[in-house]
Amino acid sequence: MSRIGKLPVTIPAGVEVKVSDKNMVTVKGKLGTLEQQVHPDITVKVDGNILRVERPTDQKRHKAMHGLYRSLIHNMIHGVSQGYKIEQELVGVGYKASSTGRALELSLGFSHNVVVLMPDEVKVETVTERGKNPIITLKSHDKQLVGQIAAKLRSLRKPEPYKGKGIKYRGEEIKRKSGKASAK
Numbered sequence: 001m002s003r004i005g006k007l008p009v010t011i012p013a014g015v016e017v018k019v020s021d022k023n024m025v026t027v028k029g030k031l032g033t034l035e036q037q038v039h040p041d042i043t044v045k046v047d048g049n050i051l052r053v054e055r056p057t058d059q060k061r062h063k064a065m066h067g068l069y070r071s072l073i074h075n076m077i078h079g080v081s082q083g084y085k086i087e088q089e090l091v092g093v094g095y096k097a098s099s100t101g102r103a104l105e106l107s108l109g110f111s112h113n114v115v116v117l118m119p120d121e122v123k124v125e126t127v128t129e130r131g132k133n134p135i136i137t138l139k140s141h142d143k144q145l146v147g148q149i150a151a152k153l154r155s156l157r158k159p160e161p162y163k164g165k166g167i168k169y170r171g172e173e174i175k176r177k178s179g180k181a182s183a184k
Contacts, residue, residue, distance in 0.1 A: 005066030009051040009074050012081050017051060017073075019044045025073055029080025031141040032121065036076060038069050051077075079141040086150045090134045092157075092165035097126040097134045104136070108157045108167075116156075122149055135170065 011017055016028040023038040038044055042065050043054045051073065055066040078084075090097055096107040104124050106114045118124050122145060125137040136153065140146040150169070159166035161177045168174060 003067075005053055005055065005063070005070045007070065009053075009070065009077060011046070011049045011051055011077060013049075015077055015081050017046055017077070019046060025076070027073070027076040027080050029077075029141070031080050031083050034076040034080060034142060036069075036072050039065050042066065042069050044069070044073070075143045079143055083139055083141050084143045084146050086138045086146055087170035088136045088138070088150060088153060088167055089170050090136070090167055091159065092163075095134065095157075095165075096128065097136050098128075099124045099126045099136075104153075106153075106156065114156055116153065118149065119145065121145055136167075 014030055018026045018028075020026070023040055023042070023044070025036045025038055025044055027034050027036075041056055041062060043056075045052050045054065053066060053070040053073065055062040090106075090108075092109065094107065094109060098105050102118045102120070102124075104116045104118060104126070106116065108114060121142055122138055122140045125139075127135045127137070138146050138150055140149075154167045154169070157166045159168045159172075159174045161175060162179055164174045164176060
């Protein structure tokens with residue numbers, strides 16, 4: 001069996017999981033509601049506060065889907081009960097971030113400021129302290145969506161290897177190059 005797929009998922013208090021006839025899994029919690037369509041070959045069973053994902057055979061594609069859907073459902077349950085948070089840091093002189101409502105305004109050294117509109121499910125906060133790099137915090141109950149938004153923000157100005165300037169994840173180590181001065 002799949003090492004990930006065979007693990008049962010514990011449903012915490014306050015989270016409601018429904019499986020419809022057409023293999024649509026709906027998870028409701030205090031932070032929101034998420035839905036996931038499951039392949040017809042895979043079965044999802046809920047017994048009290050334990051959820052199990054089962055596959056019909058040991059074919060390679062069934063093994064792959066077994067672990068995939070178990071992970072997706074686990075992420076949904078964790079998201080609606082606790083949520084996900086990603087922090088990003090702006091490294092560079094003059095790089096700034098400010099948020100007003102759903103709009104995130106970034107000053108990244110371009111000739112104009114970049115404005116990114118956030119979906120309703122994602123909450124954005126910015127912290128700017130004197131002498132420290134600005135921090136962008138993204139929070140949501142949908143792991144895939146918050147990761148996609150964070151990757152999009154990072155793609156606006158990726159960290160470069162010589163000075164490390166750009167948008168990086170908090171705690172991320174950037175591989176640095178020494179530059180042409182050390183070539184001799």
